[in-house]
Amino acid sequence: MKYIILLTFSFCTFLHPQTVSDKYSSAMTAFHSGQFAEASVLFEEFFDEYKIVDETFASAKYYSAESLLKLGRKNEAAVTFAYLVDNFYWTNFRVDALYNLGLIYFNLKKYDDSRTRFKQLLNEYPESQFTGSALYWIGESYTAEGKTDEAIKFLEEAVNDKRNNRFADYSLYTLANTYEQKGDYQNAVKYYDQLLSYHPNSKLAPVAQIRIGMSYFKLKDYQSSILELNNPILKTLPEDLYSESLYLLANSYYRVQEFPNAEKTYSEIIEKFPSSKFFRSANYGLAWSMFQQKKYNEAFRVFDFLSQGADSIAEKSFYWKGECKRYLGKNSEAFEIYKSFIDRYPRSPLVQEVQYQMGVLYYTANNPDLAARYLLAANSSESFEVRAKALTMLGEIELNKKQFKSASNFFESALEVSSASEETRNRAKLGLAIAKHHLGDYKNSLKLLSEIEASDASFENQKVNFYFAENYFAEGKYKEALNRYTYAEGKDEKFNAMSVYGKAYCYFNSGDYENASAVFSEFIRKFKNDTRIDDARLRLADSYFGSKNFEAASKIYEDIFKSGARDSDNPYTRYQYAQALYKSGKTEQAIQEFNNIQLKFPNSEYAEGSLFTVGWIYFQRGSYNEAINKYREMFVKYPNSSLIPMIYYSIGDAYFNMGKYDSALVNYEKVIAQYPNSPNVFDAVTGIQYTYLAKDQIDKAVQFIDNFVNRNPNLSFSDQVFFKKGEIYYSQGDYEKSKIAFKEFIVRYTNSKLVPDAYYWLGKSAQNLNQNEEAIISFEKVFRDYRTSEFAASSVLEMGAVYRNIKDYVNALRIYDAGIKELPKSSKLPEMLFNKGLTLIEMQKIQEAYQVFDNLATTYPENIFADKARLELGLIELSASRYENADMYLSYLGKARTDDIGAKAQYYYGLSLFEQKKYNDAITALLRVRNFFSRYEEWVTRSFLLLGDCYVKINDKRSAEEMYRAVLAKYAGTSFGKEAQEKLRKLR
Template sequence: MKTLFPPLAKRLCMAAAVVLSLPVMVMAQRPAHYEHRTADLAHAQELFDKEKYGAAQYELERVVARIADRHDPTRTEAEFLSALCAVRLFNDDAGHRLLAFIDAHPEDLHVGAVRFELFKHAFARKKWEDAIAWSEQVDRFGLTPEELEEYRFKRGYAYFQEEQMDRALGELTDVQNGNGTYAVPATYYVSHIHYEKGNMETALTGFRKLESDENFGKVVPAYIAEILFLQGKYDELNAYVEPLLKDPSGTKRISEINRLAGEANYRTGNYAEALPYLEKSAQRVGVERGDRYILGYTYYRTGDHRKALAEFNLVANGEDSLAQLAAYHMADCYLKLGEKNYARAAFKKAYDMGRDPKVTEDALFNYAKLAYELSFDPYHEAITALRNYLKTYPNTTRRDEAYEFLLNVYLKTKNYEAALESLDEIRNKDLRLQEAYQRLAFDRGVELYEGRKYKDAALFFERALKYPVDQQVNAKAHFWMAESYYGEGDYPAALRKYDDLRNTAGAYATDLYEVAGYGMGYTFFKMKDHREANTAFRRFVATGKGEAKQRADAMLRIGDCYFVAKENTAAVKAYDDAMRTGTGDRDYAQFQKGVCQGLAGDAEGKVATLKALLNERPNSRYAADAKFQLGETYINMDQDGPAATYYGQVVSDHPNSPHVRQSMLQMALIHKRQGKTQQALDEFKAIVAKYNTVDGSREALAAIEAIYVEQGKVSEYEAYVRTLGFVDPSTLDLDTKYYRSAEALYFDDKCEQAIGALGDYLSKYPNGAYAVNALFYRGDCLYRSGQFSAALPDLEAVVERNGTQFMENALSGASEIRYKDGRYEGALDYYTRLEAVASSPLNVLAAQVGRMRCLLELGRAADAARAAEKVAVNNDANADLRAEAGLIAAKGALDKEQYDDAYTRFKAVTTASSNALGAEAKYHMAYVRHLQGRWSDGEKEVFDLVKKYPSYDHWKARAFILLGDIYVQLNDKFQAKATLQSVINNCTEPDLVAQAQQRLDAINAGEAKKVVPAPQEEIEVPLPGNPDGE
């Protein structure tokens, strides 16, 4: 129990000292040997008696100045009275004058009076040691009864100030027992000393005597109430304070009396009666934590949980047992208010403090229980807490209940990996724990697979087979392991797992048994085993299982398998089947159907099919291919006119198509056949100028040579060839032999040897006829072998030879390398150029994605958002890329402070993605709400993030830091601190931990500034003749 009144009483006594230090008029005592004074001395004495000390001092100084004899009685009398005047006037030299008088007249009869004056002078100046010393030199037998009372009171008070309580008590008790002027204040200090000594009954008796005193009657009620409280006389206390509190009328320390009355009722369980007293007491500044707790608990017991929370919140800041109790009761208040998330955090806080064993146990159990019920376990603490509970309290009556919760947490948690680590620590797992382990491992594998981390996913699917409790989960694990190996490119392993699935008990009862055929078909297809792939795809289609889109895709692959096997009639049927489904890539099916019709000898059918494609979908990505194939078909049908038309459309409508060079060549050949020799010659030369390599212009050069020979202009041909920088007729044959040798290694996939051979060629012929080819092939080999820094110069050299057939692929590789190196400006340039020249849909997509990412990295949010719009509508973009594009577009809106639009876009990303992109989008949804001042909505978004994306620790930590900011805005410092502390305790990213710590320190510093000490109420104890205490 804290004691209020030792400091209170000290303050009262100190205040009293101020009053006591004021001079009490003492009439000057005339000496017995008084004789006739001179007229001046008599006049000065008269002024002194009238308390005109200034004028009297002036006259007395004149008397002293006129009498040269220092021992003259008149001068001595004048010096004495002048010193007294200095005391009465509070002159700075008053003490010096008194001491000087004693030094000058040690035998004078006034010396005793001067010593008494020096004692009082030291007392007035609060020089307690000096006052005690002078009091020892005072002849108390020479004092009048009134002076003796004053002497003993002030001597006792000086002892009191020097904390010599026994001596003080001896002096003051005698004064108290008298009837003089100082009896009442002496009674007050004697009672106070007994109070400090713990003699409560004696103190109470003394204070009771002062209740009716005009001056002390307003001071002693606080003492009396405190003593009754300490004595446990609560009923008597209530009866005593009731009339006081109804009409305080200037009673001192009334807020303390309210507190005592409130706490007395609190201790007896009369919470409703205690509340009004405690509320009034709490209105003062600087209320102590213990008083806050009592008020909070009183609100709690009277059912006002919201107000109770406000008080407990102020108490829970510490780390002591009181803070633990406050946090524990806060948790229960939150529960009663239906705010379980807050309750969970409060129980966690109470558990972490660990002061009271019983409270700690109950807090731990309830924290873990709530974490389970809410499925809210951001840092896997529920499992840890429950395991700690079972370990720490093995004999608890709630053991079975806790174990049941633990099992359910394992089964419900989405923090799979952490849960598995916990289960791995349990050596002997029962069947239910084994089932939990299997499901957790499988779910983690799926999560990794969706994040395209196929190698890691396969490991977790393998772990799911460690405890094969559930047969359906076994089958799913085999299936997704096969899919993971396929995604990783390990096709033989994928096939083995598909076979394992088909041989697994329970697999046949699932759709996966048949759907696996689709995966097997693709695996064989990737391994170029088209016969087995065809069989697998056809079996899958025949089952009618899987999604319609998958079946349509399988039909396309069946057509591809027949196409590769040159079974063109069967291929046409397969592509027709795919087209009839109405799903899948219809353009591809129609184009391939036309090609296969031509290969099957049905030229008319091919023309009809391809024309239908162009008529129905003129902007098809296969438009250039279809036009080129039509041109080729008409050439084979000896119809040069329509052939030239379609070739011309390829050149004019699709300038970046890989068919442009061949189309230009075919048009020139048609014109040559038509006898338009000069036009043909010009067109052949245009091809050479555009594709200025030997390989790129070989056929055109041959045609040019033939024309010049026909015209008998061989010398002009030689002159023309000499203008070409890439052809040196004198070395062309040797150049070609060196190059062809190196080229053969490249096309045989002997990259390591090809790198050396191509390098030798480039060293020998740096400007050779095949230099561009050699640079690209060497760069490609270096790229494929992971030597990106070495590959980049070769690829960039090809890029600088603008217009070659390698331009697109060189830009693709160079842009990717620059991006990976963090050279975003350069990468952006290459991606922009790639988008302009790309004919491959995948390269177009790569360019758009690359531009989007580079712009984002360069901080150009608005430009990145515009680039993202292209990715979002690209049919070749998968779900993850579309989600990424949506995320970047949302960031663009956020950058422009278009908060509602940004929120809608971020929300769309979370709908489409369950991986890191979704987690990031969900974080930004919370951040947008924070920026809008919709803090409660922001809080909900953070909770939702933790539930849906528990494995993404980075965004989880950032969300919690944001949640701390939100709680600060909501003025809930308790939750803010608990949230930030969880980041500090669990996050593994130093930067984020530092951010959380910085915010936590700021909150603590702010709270420290608000801790205001209770003001000291100045209580003056007036004395007789000084009723106002002034």
């Protein structure tokens, strides 16, 4: 703020009486006293009387504009600043006016005007105090308009101007974020790191910390991502961002195969953020982390929990819980799960894996001779997948015997089998790559490994990276080898030892002796019984390095404590040591250390956190009584702790998990009653709701919701609580009540972000009651008024389904066309196009339908609905006897897909050949339905009937009879059975 020395008016006293000077002084006094309204009035009175255009007049104009700006009258202030800038080139206030004018236009979103003024400032006052800040605001204005290249240019200038930029941290953050949006993660990391290094106390630092972790993750530099995402500053973030950072951290641990750390981090998300959008994904990651650590019982429990759902995670979890049992040696239980899996997911691409597991059981039982005999027999199977897997496992047996040439032959034979799955081909390629490495063919070994990584980057990540590194090392490419050795550390301790050893030698042979010393020290520490230990000690003498790592943390702390150093009495050091023990999986020692902190440092800021953590550890282990006892100690030792609401909630959860629902209710209600402003209130409300549901007291659950929102109408999450009322009724199948609940929600919470959701579920409720008109009104409301909602496209599809169900095809087409036009970026656009095509077929407008399907297949070639469209195109061509075109679509789908689309396409390909009187080719095509799509019974059965017809045409009545009887035996009394019976009669 400028302070001016009041100018004397003695030189013009004869023109202006003393009152003018008094008004100027009064105006300035009012301004500096914060009385901006009075100052504005006094300045206007001054202008009315003072007509000399000098520095006094200019200063009055400046402070008049400042007064208007302070009063929020931005447009008026802008006019006054502009007048000053454009008419008083000589005043000292002009540079400040220019800067303020640029800021005002920016805040008014007049970005062109804002840039014009800031650029004017830079051109006319290049050395002013506002130079750096002006550059920043120009960059921000371009960012606001999505003009990233222009934004980067000015933001980089702002960052480089270290003299006059009050927004240096904001400049760095916006620049880094702009690079991140462009996908240039290297530069994003560069500028986020500068922000964190030069402005550690900036309020942007926590957000920058998670963004740099994300950027490293995108660069696949997972170790750096782990380092950044472990920063304690992230704990200050809001729960949604913090849970996201933990999920990213857990994934990074998993990618580098630090499965214990991944398990702990996934568990933290699950325990602390049960409402997070990452909840199920975190559970799945937790199960896999346990599985990779051979904790098959624990993994089974999580997979079993997930398998109760209805999403893709549920399907995969169902399969893998069977695998858990197999890995535990509980083969009979595994077989029961496999059988249930096939019944539940008959069309799953995982079914074929179930048919192969006996060979795996022999192999894992360490009986290679018996496994080889079984696998050789399996090689005669008609299933290409089984044959490929059998050959691959035979190659692995030879690989273990170090018969590399023989192994190479088996793997090459496996790769020659057509139509094997990607995973099986990758496994064969990996075995062949290993064999070729040992045979000295590094070039082709690397080629195979690259093909695997391009196909599936997560496949056998540890082993693939290790052999990448071994090949690069053999070729003397130490930098590339070092990178791959880093990623090759994971669950397999044999590969861990070889990877650490290889990393050390990469540094050593590259002349980086400090890093070599650190890694050789790590090798010596971790693998004391390794045969290469003496060599490692020798090379350690040649190269020295010290580095910080989490594995060494607990040992460092122990050394401090054993030495009796002063730091051993520091509660922070003790707390960190306890955390290190806990993160290393030494739970009991961690509990003991946390307890010691409470005894030794009862008044420390870490004491109550230690007690709470002990309770949380017991809770996580399922020792709920012990957890409750520890939590209750908080009431006695730390009655004023900010953790008390969380304690009551956690006790409620413990009782809930024990099935003691009344006790759970008591503790949840204490959170609400005693701590109504606590962030734990919503969780407590949810806990009460689920407790009533667990007790099968639906009415009480609903009554509780009503009572709660009536007592707390203004809470930020009251709408979320009330919405659950409709969800409860809908999940119970009581659609009339769910309609009432969703209608009440819409009336009561007109501004809630859940309103479009309520309209959609109102429509679904009406639809389930066959109240089509009411359903359409609700869906139309979502589509018309809430285009950005995820339910807008779903509403279009539901309306189309309603219209088609009542054969109102005109309106069905109308709504599909509207959805396609108005929702061009929706992920459901291909589905809308496909349903439009089906509607046209139902209207017998075949040519128009053909055009829609063709456009869909061309525009979205990788989408599942593109293949569905290709199937419809094939059927249209078949119905028109355009067999060449039909065969092109149908044969492609029969080979490209392994699901019901492929099964149906393969059958109709056989039918096309039959109609063309190519009976032998038709037989081959129809047998493929049986061999490759056995889980799709409808198409297998239809294929059997048509196979019988083919055999009749070539006068092989015996084979024809076998086909018909096979159908009759399985489907007697059904339409298929009757058709088979009729064909048998005609055959006789």
